Amino acid sequence: MMDLVDALSAQREPASLKRLAAExxxxxxxxxxxxxxxxxxRIVDRIEPGTYRLGIRLLELxxxxxxxxxxxxxxxxxxxxLNAELHETVNLSVRQGDEMVYVERMVSxxxxxxxxxxxxxxxxxxxxxxxxxxxxxxxxxxxxxxxxRTRLPGFTRNSIRDLANLGKELERIRKVGYAFDNEEAExxxxxxxxxxxxxxxxxxxxxxxxxxxxxxxxxxxxxVRETADAISRALGWNGxxx
Numbered sequence: 001m002m003d004l005v006d007a008l009s010a011q012r013e014p015a016s017l018k019r020l021a022a023e024x025x026x027x028x029x030x031x032x033x034x035x036x037x038x039x040x041x042r043i044v045d046r047i048e049p050g051t052y053r054l055g056i057r058l059l060e061l062x063x064x065x066x067x068x069x070x071x072x073x074x075x076x077x078x079x080x081x082l083n084a085e086l087h088e089t090v091n092l093s094v095r096q097g098d099e100m101v102y103v104e105r106m107v108s109x110x111x112x113x114x115x116x117x118x119x120x121x122x123x124x125x126x127x128x129x130x131x132x133x134x135x136x137x138x139x140x141x142x143x144x145x146x147x148x149r150t151r152l153p154g155f156t157r158n159s160i161r162d163l164a165n166l167g168k169e170l171e172r173i174r175k176v177g178y179a180f181d182n183e184e185a186e187x188x189x190x191x192x193x194x195x196x197x198x199x200x201x202x203x204x205x206x207x208x209x210x211x212x213x214x215x216x217x218x219x220x221x222x223x224v225r226e227t228a229d230a231i232s233r234a235l236g237w238n239g240x241x242x
Contacts, residue, residue: 001034001037001038003024003025003026004020004024004026004031004034004035004038004044005043005054005058007020007023007024008020008044008052008053008054009054010023011053013053014047014048014051014052014053015051015052015053016050016051016052017031017032017035017050017051017052018050020035020052035052038055039052039055041057042055042056042057043055043057043058071092071094071103071196071204071205071235072092072103072104074231074234074235075092075104075196075205075207075231075234076104078207078227078230078231078234079092079104079106079207079227080106081227082106082207082209082223082224082227083106083107083108083109085223086209086217086220086223087108087109088108088209088210088211088215088216089105089106089107089108089209089210089211090105090106090207090208090209091104091105091191091207091208091209091210092104092105092205092206092207093128093130093205093206093208094204094205094206095125095131095134095205096122098124098125098146098149098150099122099123099124099125099131100122100123100124100125100128100130100131100134100206101120101121101122102119102120102121102122103119103120103205104119105119108211123155123185124150124153125146126146126147126150126152126159126160126166126184127155127159127160127181127184127185128181128184128185128191128193128208129178129179129180129181129191129192129193129206129208130179130193130194130195130205130206130207130208131206132169132170132173132179132181132193133173133178133179133193133194133195133203133206134195134203134206135166135170136170136173136174136179137195137203140167143163143166143167143170144163147162147163147166152166155184155185155186156183156184156185156186156187158182158183158184159184159185160184176221176222176225177194177225178192178193178194178221178222178224178225178228179192179193179194180192180193180218180221181193181208181210182213183213188212188213189210189211189212189213190210190211190212190213190216191208191209191210191211191216192208192209192216192218192220192221192224193206193207193208193209193224194206194207194208194221194224194225194227194228194229195207195228195232196228196231196232196235197232197235197237197241197242198232198235198236198237199235199236199237199238200242201237201238201240201241201242202242204235206228207224207227207228207231208224209224
């Protein structure tokens with residue numbers, strides 16, 4: 001049955017029984033029997049005798065699954081794994097207007113110089129690693145509007161305060177797929193972040209690792225991105241942007 005579903009999902013137009021049998025390796029009579037049961041349950045629609053397409057029931061089930069998916073629930077196992085691997089604080093954050101808000105965290109198990117972002121804490125997009133991912137996603141015009149609207153406030157001497165430098169930073173992020181906060185929100189603390197996407201490819205959250213600047217391993221960028229991508233796949237992302 002799942003072989004038939006996969007074969008149908010690859011077709012833009014209704015597919016014939018002969019074609020489906022050939023693509024799945026099923027005997028035509030076996031494929032017909034299975035398809036008939038699927039038609040009865042609205043998983044497959046019979047367009048005309050011998051021609052099939054995916055049914056509306058799959059859409060209904062998809063909406064049910066999507067409604068039950070919880071970002072925190074899906075992210076926590078991956079956050080725990082990354083926390084155990086790197087022994088640094090791992091954060092989950094979402095965008096709220098012109099700021100990123102921390103909604104979950106796994107605290108570093110290193111006793112000296114812990115980094116502890118309180119859940120509910122927030123910071124402007126341009127001074128956080130994940131916030132920069134969102135600005136990149138917005139595009140040049142929206143990023144320019146953000147800069148004008150917020151005037152790019154500074155929090156440390158490393159905070160980006162002008163649009164030209166912000167643009168250069170976003171271009172670097174575009175090339176590697178992850179971002180850094182280089183003591184831009186808080187002195188002595190740096191961060192690596194990557195974006196999380198939903199089943200429609202929309203950027204909905206961010207994963208980040210925070211640590212004292214002298215302890216943060218900047219080579220962990222690809223690992224943070226890989227973990228963020230794993231969470232995205234758990235949310236239904238298929239590897240394509242919206």
